[in-house]
Structures are given as structure tokens and as C-alpha cells.
Amino acid sequence: MTIENIIDFDCEQTLDCGQAFRWVKQGDGSFRGIAGGKAVVLRKDGDKLMIDGSGDTDKDKDKEFWRHYLDLDLDYGNIRTTLSQMHPILNEAAQFAPGIRILNQDPWEALCSFIISQNNNIPRIKGIVERLCREFGEEISEECFSFPTAETLGRLTPEDLQPIRAGFRARYIIDGARKVADGTIDLEKIRTMDINTARSELMKITGVGVKVADCTLLYGLHRLDCFPLDVWMKRAMSTLFPEVSPEYFGEYAGIAQQYIFHYSRMHPELFDK
DNA sequence: ACCCAGGAAATTC
DNA sequence: GAATTTCATGGG
Numbered sequence: 001m002t003i004e005n006i007i008d009f010d011c012e013q014t015l016d017c018g019q020a021f022r023w024v025k026q027g028d029g030s031f032r033g034i035a036g037g038k039a040v041v042l043r044k045d046g047d048k049l050m051i052d053g054s055g056d057t058d059k060d061k062d063k064e065f066w067r068h069y070l071d072l073d074l075d076y077g078n079i080r081t082t083l084s085q086m087h088p089i090l091n092e093a094a095q096f097a098p099g100i101r102i103l104n105q106d107p108w109e110a111l112c113s114f115i116i117s118q119n120n121n122i123p124r125i126k127g128i129v130e131r132l133c134r135e136f137g138e139e140i141s142e143e144c145f146s147f148p149t150a151e152t153l154g155r156l157t158p159e160d161l162q163p164i165r166a167g168f169r170a171r172y173i174i175d176g177a178r179k180v181a182d183g184t185i186d187l188e189k190i191r192t193m194d195i196n197t198a199r200s201e202l203m204k205i206t207g208v209g210v211k212v213a214d215c216t217l218l219y220g221l222h223r224l225d226c227f228p229l230d231v232w233m234k235r236a237m238s239t240l241f242p243e244v245s246p247e248y249f250g251e252y253a254g255i256a257q258q259y260i261f262h263y264s265r266m267h268p269e270l271f272d273k
Numbered sequence: 274a275c276c277c278a279g280g281a282a283a284t285t286c
Numbered sequence: 287g288a289a290t291t292t293c294a295t296g297g298g
Binding site: 117119121124208215228261265 | 278
């Protein structure tokens with residue numbers, strides 16, 4: 001399948017910028033990954049995006065899924081212009097990776113992934129997530145596994161997660177899975193709650209603090225005004241934007257956050273000393 | 274051996 | 287209550 005007239009989107013900038021952990025760059029520059037129970041390879045050529053390998057027979061519905069997942073119907077060019085006018089360094093960061101978009105990931109997958117992310121590094125997060133899917137997900141196609149549901153994981157104990165080597169995070173994963181599975185936490189209701197209520201709802205899960213809650217809101221529930229502050233972002237804000245607070249960036253602060261996060265990680269020398 | 278990693282809970286002061 | 291320590295695992 002092909003989607004035409006793609007602008008302001010780059011596979012690597014969007015899929016390998018720390019918001020999702022299941023996309024793997026292939027030798028030919030394409031990206032292989034799984035979302036919504038569909039295993040595909042994404043490849044951009046000029047302004048065309050090729051999506052191969054989806055088994056869905058309903059092409060229109062399938063294409064709609066990927067348009068939505070990749071957030072292709074939001075005008076990022078316009079948003080980037082607005083953000084760039086707010087601050088010269090944000091302009092620099094946005095120019096550096098103008099193809100970043102905020103994915104519409106499955107909320108449970110985002111929540112679980114960012115629980116795993118705490119006090120951890122990205123390569124290892126990817127390894128744990130991969131083993132989690134391989135052990136407890138469904139094999140959709142050859143060697144491609146879906147993300148396990150909250151219901152599936154909620155029936156397990158932390159000891160059952162031993163093979164994925166998540167360490168102390170195992171009991172957090174199970175607590176989150178149980179609360180989502182039994183309705184204690186309703187992610188779709190949280191989607192439309194005001195930001196502070198939504199955050200404290202998510203923080204009812206053991207192992208979810210402000211940062212993991214904000215990542216879940218931004219990357220899983222598409223709350224674009226959320227501005228997660230991790231160690232990188234705190235350093236970036238104090239060094240690059242000492243006079244600015246996150247609210248300054250407004251309703252699309254989360255997109256600004258992602259430009260700044262990616263820019264900072266690609267320029268660690270800015271923070272030497 | 275030592276330090277850090279897209280933090281948060283548990284403990285101590 | 288605020289500051290510090292611990293948590294499990296792997297890589298540099």
C-alpha cells in the first residue's frame with residue numbers, strides 16, 4: 001500500500017526518537033515494526049510512503065489505521081512554524097528534525113513501555129519490550145509478536161515475568177496490567193480528563209510517577225499539551241531555555257518537547273562539563 | 274571495579 | 287515533609 005503526498009514526516013525521526021520502542025531499522029533504511037496487531041515495513045521514497053506486509057484485506061480501513069497511527073492528518077508544518085516563532089533554539093531544534101510526529105500508539109502499550117523505561121536506557125528498554133511481546137504476545141506472523149494485552153499480563157505474577165529480565169519493574173507492570181484489566185484505571189476516560197486529574201489517575205499505579213504519567217498521556221493518549229520532563233529534558237531546559245517554563249509552549253508543548261528531546265540527544269556535547 | 278540509564282518507592286532524617 | 291537510598295539489569 002502507498003500513501004501519497006507525505007510532508008513533514010520522516011520514518012527515522014518519528015519511529016526512532018524515543019517515543020516508541022518496537023520499530024527496528026532495516027539494512028535498507030526501511031523500518032520494521034508492529035502496531036495495532038499488524039506487522040509491516042515502512043519505507044519513504046520522496047513524498048510517498050510505502051507500507052508493506054499488512055495482512056488486512058480491507059485496504060481502506062488499513063490505510064486509515066496507518067494514517068492515524070502516524071498522525072498524518074495533523075498539520076505539523078503549521079505547528080512547527082508557530083513553535084519556531086516562540087524561541088530561536090526551538091526553531092533550531094525543529095529544523096533539525098522537521099519530520100517528527102507524535103504517534104497514536106495504543107495507550108496500554110505506551111503506559112507499559114514507559115513503566116519499563118524508568119531508570120533504564122533505550123537499547124535495554126527495547127530488549128525488555130521485545131522479550132515481553134515474544135513471551136506473552138500473539139505471533140501475528142513469522143517471528144512477529146503483538147504487544148500483550150493488559151488482560152493477559154494481569155493474570156500473571158511478577159515472578160512469571162522473570163524471563164524478560166525487567167528487574168524491579170516487573171511488579172509495576174503487573175500492577176498496571178491488573179488495574180487496567182479490571183477497570184480500576186480506564187485509559188479511554190483518562191483521554192478526555194483535565195490534565196491534572198488524568199495524571200493523578202495514572203499515578204494510582206505503583207511505579208507510575210509524574211514523568212511516566214506524562215509520557216503515557218503524550219505518547220499513548222495523544223495529549224499534545226503534555227511536556228514530560230526526564231533527566232535529558234531537565235538538563236535541556238536549564239541549559240537551553242533557562243528563562244522558559246513548559247507551559248510557555250502552549251497547546252502543542254508536547255511536540256516542542258519531542259523536538260527538544262531529540263535535538264538534545266543528538267547533540268550531547270551541548271551539555272558537557 | 275565503577276558509573277549510568279527517558280524514575281519511583283521505601284527509608285531516613 | 288523533604289532529602290537520600292534502594293531497586294534489577296546490562297552496557298560502557
